[in-house]
Amino acid sequence: MTQVRKWIPDQHGAWAMLAVPFLAGTFLAPRPGWAHAVLFAAWLLGYAAVFHAQQWLRLRTRGLRSARRHARPAVVFGAAFAAAGVPLAVLHPWLVAAALLAAPFVAVNTYYARRGRERALVNGLAAVVPACGMLMVAAGLGGLGPAGSWEPAAACLLYFAGTVPYVKTMIRERNSRAYRVGSVAYHALALAAAACLSPWLALPFTAYLTRAATLPGRALRVPVVGAIELACASSLLLTLLLAY
Structure with missing residues (x-):
């Protein structure tokens, strides 16, 4: 074990x-099927291979x-990714x-990993983009084109990009006033943008803004911070499925 x-x-x-994002794209598509299970496996295996x-x-x-x-994990996960992804x-x-569109963002992450700066703000934001783009990939695999999937993908991007500075205010940058102000400002803008995408999105994004404004400085334990983010991510998924 x-x-x-x-x-x-x-x-x-x-x-x-x-x-x-992957699950949202899968279940928003008109024809989810076995190919989504294979793609999801390839997606997770590819992430594990790149991580190692x-x-x-x-x-x-x-x-x-x-x-x-x-x-060894890099090679094994890479081979498993190829076995699932190539067919x-x-x-x-x-x-x-x-995959080629995601490559520049993976290159950015690799650059920061090589320099030992994986916690850098830019590195975190670079990782968010292809992850949220997978919503459009999963949707496309199920027959939903970009015209019907870009708004949910944009909503995911707004949320997950916000988690990067917010989590820093809770852990590594808990004493940084600049990070707190920047995080709250971002979440306020994200709320306005999300509401333009769909009025339903204003509900979870109001909660995200509230947690960004009120939770930093409360010395919450890391598992509690993680549990809150899991609840926030789940609320986003549910809202996307109901709104679109």
Whole structure:
């Protein structure tokens, strides 16, 4: 069990970002099917492979022997990703173009990983974009084109981009007034933008603004912060499914 845990990426906040946009795109599409299950598996396996590859690069760059423990997971997850993704890409070649669109953002994340600056604000925001773009990919696989999926994807982008500075105000930048002001300002703008996308989105985004304005400084434990974000992400998924 301990060995399995070492293989599972420890970026716990990433799992909601990986799942919510994908699930929203899947169930908003008129024809969800088996291909979505395969794509979701490939999506998670690809994330795990990239995570370990980046950790290997980060530690290898510093000459640390601990880099070796990431090599095997990177190869195994990469092979599993190929086994799931290649046949799907053969059936749906446009998925290759979607992957190429995500490549620059993965390159940014790799750059920051190599420099040991994975907690940088820009790095977090770069990771959000392809994750939210997966809503449009999953929707397209089920027969829903960009005209019907870009608004839910934009809503996901507004929410998950906001989690990057907000979580910093709760943990690593808890004493930074600049981060708190910036986080609240962003969430106020995100609320206005989300309401323009759909009046229903004003409800969860009002809650997101409230938590960004009131929770920093309350010394909440990390698991509590995570549980709140899980509830927020779930509320976004539910709202998207009801509004669209």
